[in-house]
Amino acid sequence: MNKIIKEIISQLDIVGQCRKYNVPLKQCPQFLFLMMGSAIIISTIATYLIGIRYNGDPEMVALIVIGLTTMLLALSFVIVRSFEQLAEISRLKTEFINIVSHQIRSPLTNLKWIVEILMSGILGKTENKQEEYFKILKENLERMQKLVSELLTMSRIEATKFVLKREEFSMENLTRDLVAEFTPIAKSSNIKLEMSTGPNLPKVWGDPFQVLQVLENLLYNAVRYIGFASESDRGGKGKVVVRLYHKGDYVYCEVQDNGIGIPKDDQKYIFQKFFRAENVRRYQTSGSGLGLYICKSIIERSGGKMGFSSCEGSGTTFWFKLPVAPETKNTKPNRNQ
Amino acid sequence: MKTILFIEDEAVMQKAVSEFLGARGYNVISALDGELGVNIALKKSPDLILLDIILPKKNGFEVLKELKGNEQTKSIPTIVLTNLSQTGDVSKVMEFGVTTYLVKSDQALKDILDVVQKTIGSPS
Secondary structure (H helix, E strand, O other): OHHHHHHHHHHHOHHHHHHHHOOOHHHOHHHHHHHHHHHHHHHHHHHHHHHHHOOOOHHHHHHHHHHHHHHHHHHHHHHHHHHHHHHHHHHHHHHHHHHHHHHHHHHHHHHHHHHHHHHHOOOOOOOHHHHHHHHHHHHHHHHHHHHHHHHHHHHHHHOOOOOOOOEEEOHHHHHHHHHHHHHHHHHHOOEEEEEEEOOOOOOEEEOHHHHHHHHHHHHHHHHHHHHHOOOOOOOOOEEEEEEEEEEOOEEEEEEEEOOOOOOHHHHHHOOOOOOOOHHHHHHOOOOOOOHHHHHHHHHHHOOOEEEEEEEOOOEEEEEEEEEEOHHHOOOOOOOOO | OOEEEEEOOOHHHHHHHHHHHHHOOOEEEEEOOHHHHHHHHHHHOOOEEEEOOOOOOOOHHHHHHHHHOOOOOOOOOEEEEEOOOOHHHHHHHHOOOOOEEEEHHHOOHHHHHHHHHHHHOOOO
16 A cells, blocks of 8 residues: 555655656656646636526637637647657667667677687687687676677567567477576576476477577576575585476466565566666676567567566576467476465 | 688678688688678689678678579579677578578687588588
8 A cells, every 4th residue: 555655645746756767857758748737727616616607608718718728738739749759859868778779789709700710729829818808808898798689689679679579489398498508607607597397298389599588588687686685694515406387278387496586676677678676786797788679579570478576585586488389389388386 | 621711890890700720720811791791702702701781782691692693603502601699680581591690799710611611511
């Protein structure tokens, strides 16, 4: 109940709301709606009062009503214009990110390839100390590339230019290959990575490349966030379990970890772009906060859904579901939950 | 020695790829625009073409159209190496019969070398 009251109060803080958009008050939709609402109430009362005063002169009343309606119409026009301006600003921002990201991609690739040449020894043997700095350079370039690539994907999602392929593929094969790829990484961080699959899992319908990115992101997060928790906090060894099962018209995929979990207050923002949970920021300053936003967009655009359950200090389970491929829809479900 | 024609307008990329593949024994010829790329392909008949899409004078799609429409060059294996990564661009390239599409920023030089080796084999 307290939450609802707080929400209402925050909505009534018009100046605060308008500050968010960084536009003058006269262009702020919330403020204009407040003005419009007040004008409607005042004009309704005024019409009523004038109507009583001039009840013997209907033409006068009609004239006043027309005048007030015209005023309201003008106000609505201003509101619509302010929305248009906000939409245009948003479009320009998306386009700006798209252009900048594209332009940054080439010099970043140049740098990455040059570092690779320097590290390969083609141009002569490198000293251990140099090698160490090349490694740092390479890692940072990779970080920048990831960020640019995420910004580009985000701008495509916002501009609805994010096209996904639709094809039948095996979620089981995709997951198995990725888990095999991740096992040495997990092992090096002393984390046990397990996979369990329900029998006769049907094929799913979607873009295998993009779904792979989603699962990769979830596994990467799981391993990383276990690393942030001390062994005593998580009650023993780190563990990530990937589960696949079939229920109804969907194949479900769960990634469960016993990492640091997500604080309760942060949970509602977890799929928002640029959001990073407070306890994660304590351990790691890097990260764009775009990964889960992109994951959710990919899954939803594939006709699926994504969610999570988490308890701070105990771990998190992220899940997503993808529609069963049309040809295999008749396969009976193997597990009910 | 096997010859690779690399059509790419970015000089640093030209240098990096030529250096890396050259050190592995391939002979890399550079073309800094699409028109020059088509001319060199017709004159030298390389074993493989590495092609960017955004190019001056003739873009990658125009280059592909010319090369795949010419008897002399149509069977030369072509690898598209670009930073365009949208599904529409990939399908447009695939329509020309190109089988390998690599997004530059996702590739390390050794990945490109692997694809080159798979496509045309070892340098000699």
